[in-house]
Amino acid sequence: MTNQFVIPPDDTVIWRYMDYWKYEQMIQKRSLHFTRLNVFDDLLEGTLSPSHLRAIGERHPEHCESLKEEFETFKDEGYRSVTCWYIGDYESNLLWKTYTTSPCSLAIRSSVARLRDSLPRSPAISSTQSEPRDSLLPFIPIKRVLYMDFDQNITDNENFILQDSAWFHKSLEYTLENELRACVTGVASFNPPETSQRIRTSHGWNIPINFVQLIDKVIIHPCAESCFENCLKHLHSDNGLPEDLILHSSICTSINNIDSYSTDEKQ
Numbered sequence: 113m114t115n116q117f118v119i120p121p122d123d124t125v126i127w128r129y130m131d132y133w134k135y136e137q138m139i140q141k142r143s144l145h146f147t148r149l150n151v152f153d154d155l156l157e158g159t160l161s162p163s164h165l166r167a168i169g170e171r172h173p174e175h176c177e178s179l180k181e182e183f184e185t186f187k188d189e190g191y192r193s194v195t196c197w198y199i200g201d202y203e204s205n206l207l208w209k210t211y212t213t214s215p216c217s218l219a220i221r222s223s224v225a226r227l228r229d230s231l232p233r234s235p236a237i238s239s240t241q242s243e244p245r246d247s248l249l250p251f252i253p254i255k256r257v258l259y260m261d262f263d264q265n266i267t268d269n270e271n272f273i274l275q276d277s278a279w280f281h282k283s284l285e286y287t288l289e290n291e292l293r294a295c296v297t298g299v300a301s302f303n304p305p306e307t308s309q310r311i312r313t314s315h316g317w318n319i320p321i322n323f324v325q326l327i328d329k330v331i332i333h334p335c336a337e338s339c340f341e342n343c344l345k346h347l348h349s350d351n352g353l354p355e356d357l358i359l360h361s362s363i364c365t366s367i368n369n370i371d372s373y374s375t376d377e378k379q
Contacts, residue, residue: 122225143318146193215335230326
């Protein structure tokens with residue numbers, strides 16, 4: 113297996129689908145929520161599988177047990193939190209149904225470059241064009257998720273063992289998510305001046321973010337009524353965001369499909 117934990121091109125389109133109340137909180141708090149890996153339904157999130165441990169044992173037997181314990185501590189104590197985005201050029205009807213609970217919902221359309229540039233940056237990182245691209249990345253790593261068979265031997269993937277790639281892999285069952293994620297750590301070393309106002313929540317961290325930079329467009333749910341568009345425009349106006357960012361969905365859906373939504377909140 114070759115190392116595929118990479119950052120897609122800057123112009124790669126990414127999406128985040130959500131109910132209105134979540135968007136309202138994000139805008140009013142001017143922060144993006146990063147969810148702890150240990151509250152995800154997927155129990156393999158942020159873990160080392162048996163194949164990973166075998167690879168470590170073969171190459172670094174003296175560190176195998178300590179590294180296993182370290183990963184378990186990171187997972188159990190919620191040291192790692194992520195924000196997850198869908199990679200795709202177009203809207204997804206499936207994701208509307210998966211990540212929203214009513215027509216009072218929306219999708220943020222952004223890009224890899226917009227997400228990267230909206231996040232806090234390390235003061236040690238320069239923005240000169242002459243530097244390699246990797247040196248321009250914020251201290252919050254952003255990568256495409258790699259979907260893998262956790263039973264497959266990965267001894268040829270040294271980068272998985274030695275770098276932070278464990279936070280950016282998921283099992284094959286989640287391939288349709290086509291996910292990009294950014295990851296933060298909750299340890300003391302994560303304390304650059306730009307994040308001094310970060311707020312810990314019961315499920316992760318709220319990280320200050322530049323929403324003008326982040327948002328390309330806000331797409332209204334296909335079944336939303338006109339009053340919802342007005343509500344969104346008022347929210348933008350009250351919080352200094354342009355109203356012309358708001359667009360109607362390109363998906364043609366009958367208003368009768370409103371009844372297909374479950375009353376149960378989706379995560």
